[in-house]
Amino acid sequence: MPITDAFTGTDGTAIETYSANWALVRSSLADDFEINTNGLILGGTAEKDLMAKRTESGIPDAHYAQVVISAIALNKYMGPAVRCQAADSNEGYGFEGDTTQCLLFEVNTTTWTQLGSAGTAFSATQVIKLDANGTTLTPTKNGVTTGTPGAQTDATYATGAPGVCGWCDVSGVGTRLDDFECTSAPGGILRQMMAHHGG
Amino acid sequence: MAIRWYVMPMETVTVNGKTIKRPEFLTTIAPTARWGWMPVKDGWGIGWVDLTTGQNTTYSASAGVLLMTANLATNLTSGAVTQLQTRLNARELPSSWVSTSVTWRNAIKRVLCYVMCLQRYWGEQRQSLNVGVPKTTLVSSLGQGVQDKLAVVSSTLNVPAFQAGDTIESMMQRWADTLMTRPIFIGGTEL
Numbered sequence: 001m002p003i004t005d006a007f008t009g010t011d012g013t014a015i016e017t018y019s020a021n022w023a024l025v026r027s028s029l030a031d032d033f034e035i036n037t038n039g040l041i042l043g044g045t046a047e048k049d050l051m052a053k054r055t056e057s058g059i060p061d062a063h064y065a066q067v068v069i070s071a072i073a074l075n076k077y078m079g080p081a082v083r084c085q086a087a088d089s090n091e092g093y094g095f096e097g098d099t100t101q102c103l104l105f106e107v108n109t110t111t112w113t114q115l116g117s118a119g120t121a122f123s124a125t126q127v128i129k130l131d132a133n134g135t136t137l138t139p140t141k142n143g144v145t146t147g148t149p150g151a152q153t154d155a156t157y158a159t160g161a162p163g164v165c166g167w168c169d170v171s172g173v174g175t176r177l178d179d180f181e182c183t184s185a186p187g188g189i190l191r192q193m194m195a196h197h198g199g
Numbered sequence: 200m201a202i203r204w205y206v207m208p209m210e211t212v213t214v215n216g217k218t219i220k221r222p223e224f225l226t227t228i229a230p231t232a233r234w235g236w237m238p239v240k241d242g243w244g245i246g247w248v249d250l251t252t253g254q255n256t257t258y259s260a261s262a263g264v265l266l267m268t269a270n271l272a273t274n275l276t277s278g279a280v281t282q283l284q285t286r287l288n289a290r291e292l293p294s295s296w297v298s299t300s301v302t303w304r305n306a307i308k309r310v311l312c313y314v315m316c317l318q319r320y321w322g323e324q325r326q327s328l329n330v331g332v333p334k335t336t337l338v339s340s341l342g343q344g345v346q347d348k349l350a351v352v353s354s355t356l357n358v359p360a361f362q363a364g365d366t367i368e369s370m371m372q373r374w375a376d377t378l379m380t381r382p383i384f385i386g387g388t389e390l
Contacts, residue, residue, distance in 0.1 A: 047216040075215065105219075106238075108325075111211070113220040116235045116386035135315060135356070136384060148233050150387015153311070155319040158355035169215040 003054060003162075005180040009035035012043060015052050025051040025081075025163065026090040026107075033166065039070045040164060040180070042078065042172025051092055051107065053084035053163035058185030064131040065162035066181040072122050073174025074099045077167040079122070080180075082132040083160030092157060094165035095130040095139040095149070097122035098175065104130075104139050104149035106156055107165075116149035132160075201269050202247045202388075203255055204307055206286060208263030209242045222246070224261045229254045235386015237314045240321050241290075241330060245310055246385055271304035271390075283310075291329040293368045293375070308390045311383050312375035319356050323348045334368040 005019070015022045015033040024032065031044025033052055042048060065080035079096030091108050101118035115137070122128060122141070131138040135155045138145060145151060162182035166172065210223035222244065225232060229250055236246025243263070250258060259266040265286060267279070275283065280297050283306065287294035292313050297306065320328040324345070338346060338361045346361075349370070353360045358374040365373075383390045 049217050111218045111220055113238050115238070117233045134381075136382075145387060148235055148386045150235070151384035151389070152235070152386065153237060153315065153383045155315040155356060156322040158319065158322065167215075167217060 001184060002181045003056060003059075003184045006038070007035050007040045007178060007180065008038055010037060012036050014043070015040065021055050022052050022163075023055050023087045025053050025084045025087060025092055026165075031172075033164065037070075037176060039176035039178045040067075040078070041176050042076060042166045042168045045171045047169050048172070049112070049165075049167035051081050051084060051090065051094060051163060051165045053081070053087075053092070053161040054182060055161070056185060058187075059161055059183055060186070061159045062133045063162050063183035064129055065164065066127060066129040067164060067177040068179040069122050069124050069126045069128060070176040070178040071174060072097070072099050072124055075169040076172050076175035077103070077165075078175045078177050079128050079165055080130040080182075081163040081165040082130050082137070083157040084163040085157065085160050092160055092163070092165075093130065093132065093137055093154070095128065096165050096167060097128070099123075102139075102141075102149070104137065104152060106154055108156075115152045115154060119147060119149050200249050200251055201255075202249050203269040204245070204247050204267040204271070204303065205258070206263070206265035206267065207236055207244045207246050207248075208261075209238060209244060222248075224258055224264065228257050228261075233386070235388060237311050237318075237383075237385055239314055239317050239327075241317075241327055245307060245314060247388060267307060268303040271307070272302060274302055275299055275306060291332065291334040291367070293334065293372050296372070304390060305379075308379060308383060309375050311385070311390065312378035313371055315356065315378055315383075316352065316371055316374050319352045320348060323351050323355075329367060332367065334371075335366050338365045338367060338370055339363065 012034045018035045031048045034043035077096040077098045081094040084092035104115045105112045129140045137152045208223045234248040236244035238244035284294040284297050358377040361370040
């Protein structure tokens with residue numbers, strides 16, 4: 001069974017407060033991902049680029065992250081991320097879009113390297129997925145990869161965790177993710193329950 | 200429009216407060232062109248761009264750009280051999296294998312294999328492997344920390360470990376031999 005998160009909440013709670021299963025990978029800015037309107041949004045009012053990852057142990061290095069676009073707005077990019085590195089490292093791969101385009105990128109510290117020309121815009125209800133298997137990254141929209149950014153070989157990060165990413169010019173209001181899903185550790189839920197109960 | 204393969208210099212720009220690295224010149228010459236590349240942290244990459252004849256003329260003449268081919272099935276010309284060897288030597292990458300009996304597909308794929316090795320090393324060490332270090336350098340003469348990272352690189356890329364007597368060049372050649380057997384995807388295009 002995959003790990004899932006419906007981002008249930010309406011009060012603007014920061015993602016790492018909402019659940020200890022999330023940690024910020026890019027947290028040098030004052031703003032944060034927030035849970036609102038029963039989805040995940042880019043909180044605050046300043047320009048920001050953010051990345052957050054799942055904290056469960058044992059998620060394999062070959063993993064995927066997937067989200068559903070609930071709402072989408074110009075210059076408010078959001079999407080799934082994979083091979084996210086240590087908390088506060090600002091490193092990993094992301095696939096995010098707005099109403100004009102979508103981008104696949106590798107990020108290290110504060111620099112984003114674009115992997116391929118931009119693809120078509122994201123739209124509401126689309127299922128956006130980024131898969132990392134070996135050195136191959138595969139971004140899909142509703143299960144399909146067409147044109148760029150398409151499947152891409154990149155060897156920079158061999159390990160890491162699945163997560164989410166986002167970037168906006170000013171206020172992030174307007175784009176919202178829902179129904180996060182990613183690969184779980186072998187033994188998944190049972191393993192987590194045993195760890196919780198000291199098993 | 201036609202897809203051609205290039206050595207592509209990188210530019211660093213700021214967009215809405217975000218620092219982005221991407222191929223240099225394209226946003227001016229052909230802002231809507233489709234492209235794909237495999238970038239190296241030192242500021243360049245190998246990839247393809249879908250350009251008109253006129254756009255290709257302008258892009259190919261830009262500083263640092265090297266037009267390789269539009270036809271992956273053809274062999275390198277003697278002039279191309281010299282050009283590619285010069286670029287590889289400047290980057291301290293293996294170049295003795297380049298000849299007129301090699302197709303562009305295999306030549307570009309092998310260079311991409313080197314790029315994968317550089318990317319993986321950077322991912323472990325957060326610095327480049329071969330800047331200022333001649334490719335003839337014995338791996339055993341490198342610092343233990345570097346050798347340890349190279350061991351992680353070979354393990355995570357699932358390529359043979361370096362051997363006693365290996366130079367950086369012979370190690371990368373052996374790694375590339377293994378990586379050549381696997382598919383490589385650049386902007387959705389498989390090599």
